[in-house]
Amino acid sequence: MxxxxxxxxxxxxxxxxxxxxxxxxxxxxxxxxxxxxxxxxxxxxxxxxxxxxxxxxxxxxxxxxxxxLRLLDFGIHARNQHNLYEVAKPKVDELAEQTGEKVWCVTEEQGRGYHLYGAGGKHSVRTPAREGTRSYLHQLAAGKAILSAFPDDRVDEIIDQHGLPAKTNATITDRDELFEQLATIRDRGFALNREEIVPKLHAVGVPITDQAGNPVGAISLSGPSNRLTDDRLEDELANLLLGAANEVEINLSFS
Amino acid sequence: MxxxxxxxxxxxxxxxxxxxxxxxxxxxxxxxxxxxxxxxxxxxxxxxxxxxxxxxxxxxxxxxxxxxLRLLDFGIHARNQHNLYEVAKPKVDELAEQTGEKVWCVTEEQGRGYHLYGAGGKHSVRTPAREGTRSYLHQLAAGKAILSAFPDDRVDEIIDQHGLPAKTNATITDRDELFEQLATIRDRGFALNREEIVPKLHAVGVPITDQAGNPVGAISLSGPSNRLTDDRLEDELANLLLGAANEVEINLSFS
DNA sequence: AAGTGTTGTTCGCACTATTCGAACGCTTGT
DNA sequence: ACAAGCGTTCGAATAGTGCGAACAACACTT
CATH class of the missing domain: 1.10.10.10 (Winged helix-like DNA-binding domain superfamily/Winged helix DNA-binding domain)
Incomplete structure (x- = not known):
């Protein structure tokens, strides 16, 4: 592949x-x-x-x-091919409304992460991401969530292909460190991001998988580090996202 | 040009x-x-x-x-260049909610119409259009609204370049007939579409212009011909759209 | 108002880069 | 087991691209 x-x-x-x-x-x-x-x-x-x-x-x-604008047609078409978009969209809106933070739905293609849809709550902050943005998976909470649902050899493949470029000095740049984190993510069910892509920006991400367990994407929630403390991320917000992801997975199985 | x-x-x-x-x-x-x-x-x-x-x-x-998905980035970027998108989006949502029909925001590039954003109300029907769709201006209510805001020589240019291809047997294919309709549209402020692109589909469109009077796009409302009778289109719905367009124009002037 | 610099555009020519066709391994179905 | 179809690779011929020089259209200065 x-x-x-x-x-x-x-x-x-x-x-x-x-x-x-x-x-x-x-x-x-x-x-x-x-x-x-x-x-x-x-x-x-x-x-x-x-x-x-x-x-x-x-x-x-x-x-x-x-x-x-001719290119918009292509882009929208590419997005609609992933039925994750239409299924996750209402859930993303709901989460943004509920938490007031920025919520994203991300998917993977060729080992890279693509931001399919994002919704901003009342006090959501501006981030470099917008719809269509292509990112390195290891730099995103959603991306690490996706990686955690891949088998190890696929993760190795992706690292071989794209490397582990840094964005901040908190970005994971070491293969072993990444695999350690992925183990924790598999264990707990959610991924965290602490200033690994933007200083002072924290995030949680949870994977969305099909019936076979293959990742089809992830949803993430991000905001300023002072509001998104570790406690809140690991408890309240992670559980919120896990519930939403579960619903999306069920809806995906009937589409 | x-x-x-x-x-x-x-x-x-x-x-x-x-x-x-x-x-x-x-x-x-x-x-x-x-x-x-x-x-x-x-x-x-x-x-x-x-x-x-x-x-x-x-x-x-x-x-x-x-x-x-790499093309999504281009498409979204192209759309964001038109600040009509972010300004008109909430109004389109509102109109769709209010009327229950399908509402679109359309803009023009190189003499063609592009569907920037659409929202479907409760009982909105499926149409061939989706976000990003490129259409001939003379086949759309929104497109004719845009044409009505152009000077005649620009309209001539567009016809010379793209012709007047038919979609149904109600499509305007005659230059003089188009100009007659454009005169009426300029007079009344809104454009109608009666099965000119899809049988049994009617629509109203109103232009959105900048301070200089140049069209920056249009908003339209479409639905089945039995619900969208001439009476309703010309009275209730046209006025609704004209009010919305007016608001959009004001908001556009401060962006 | 004339001149100077910059930018967008056109065109001929050399040569690189694309196209085609044929051949290879591979899977699918009979 | 064999045939038919597909995706893929590679060499060779020619078509098409890229370069540079020259031109036109402005804008800004003097």
């Missing part, structure tokens, strides 16, 4: 997507700026942009080129 | 996107099936798929290749 390094990639397609990626990160850019960032001739970038524009994948406005 | 036919498009990038488009439409496919549909060698398709897979734009599962 590992996506190993490819021998002969289609470079032209890769550069088109590299352009889109830059436009997504930087907002609105012109051919010259893009060319210098990507080390390409500006005529090359221009040609790509015009091709993408013709199909609606990028749009030209007065300030330059930006990502076009 | 017209996107005229391009002289030298990047064909390789275009085929990659053609593959993605097919995967979106057909679900999960293999290289052979894709190759025959796109008139390409299956080795070519395979190479594209592997390149796309490496970046997470497609995913390989047991049944074949499918669109990957």
């Amino acid at each position: 590992t996506v190993d390094q490819q021998r002969r990639p289609v470079k032209t397609a890769a550069t088109s997507f590299a352009i889109l990626e830059r436009l997504k990160e930087q907002g609105t850019l012109g051919p010259t700026a893009l060319a210098s960032e990507l080390d390409l001739a500006k005529s090359t970038v221009h040609r790509h942009l015009k091709t993408l524009e013709q199909e609606g994948y990028v749009v030209l406005d007065e300030d330059g080129y930006r990502v076009g | 017209t996107v005229d036919q391009q002289r030298r498009p990047v064909k390789t990038a275009a085929t990659s996107f053609a593959i993605l488009e097919r995967l979106k439409e057909q679900g999960t496919l293999g290289p052979t099936a894709l190759a025959s549909e796109l008139d390409l060698a299956k080795s070519t398709v395979h190479r594209h798929l592997k390149t796309l897979e490496q970046e997470g734009y497609v995913v390989l599962d047991e049944d074949g290749y499918r669109v990957g």
Whole structure:
């Protein structure tokens, strides 16, 4: 299942997507700026942009080129393929309302975590995550919850493929340490995250599995460390999420 | 502003996107099936798929290749660029709750309509539209509302570029007829759609404009023709939408 | 108002990178 | 057991891409 390094990639397609990626990160850019960032001739970038524009994948406005809405169709389609989305959505809303914190539904593809849907309660804080965000699993409470539901060799595969890059100095960067935590998570049923992705941000995550025990995703709750103390996380909030996950699992089995 | 036919498009990038488009439409496919549909060698398709897979734009599962979640990030980003989305969303929810019908927020890019956000009330019907759907403006109530806020020459441009393709036998396919309707819409402030895109489906749409009067989108309400009679559409529902659009316009001016 | 710098755009040419086809191993079904 | 289908790999020919130079359209300065 590992996506190993490819021998002969289609470079032209890769550069088109590299352009889109830059436009997504930087907002609105012109051919010259893009060319210098990507080390390409500006005529090359221009040609790509015009091709993408013709199909609606990028749009030209007065300030330059930006990502076009044509890509929304693809994204929504990709999300709807996971029926976890529609099943978990109402539960995520409910939890956000109930706790006032930020609640996310996350799933896994190719060893990476994707934020499918998030809802913010009354006093939820801003985090770098938004819908569609791709993250490293070991950096997320939800991600570690997902990893805990995988067999060890699959976790090894994922680490081999993506490594264990750090985000803060609390991020797990050691393979053995990660496996130790995963053992604890399997034991208790939930994962914690203490400033491992953003300073002063804590979170709990619980896995969602199918009947065979394979993870199909996770739900997490995150907030400021002063409100989300260890006591509250491990007791009140973990149990809340475990109950919600259980309901989602049951509903998933009938869809 | 017209996107005229391009002289030298990047064909390789275009085929990659053609593959993605097919995967979106057909679900999960293999290289052979894709190759025959796109008139390409299956080795070519395979190479594209592997390149796309490496970046997470497609995913390989047991049944074949499918669109990957990596594209969700792009789509959400594209949607968030239009601040109409976050401003109109609560109003759309409210209208759906209030009326029980399906309510949409639509915007325009390159002369095409994009469904930004939709909410379904209690007895809302299924329509072909979902979030991200790209449509011809003249086939939508919201689309005609948007067109009515454009100057005539811009409307001409859009017709020249995209034509007036029919969806049902009630679809407007004549330029003069469209302009006549647009005049009425400008006069009354709202657009109607009577089975012009789906048989037995009626809708009302009202434009949302900025301070300069340029359209930034529209909101629409649609439902079965027996419930949405002309009387109800023109009186009760049109006024409801006009009020909502007005609020959205005010909120937009402070964002 | 003229000039200078920058940016977006077009086009010919060299050469890289893509396409095709054929062949391989693999699974599925008869 | 064999055939038929699929996904995958690789070499070779040619088509298509990328580069650079040149042009046009502004914006900003002097």
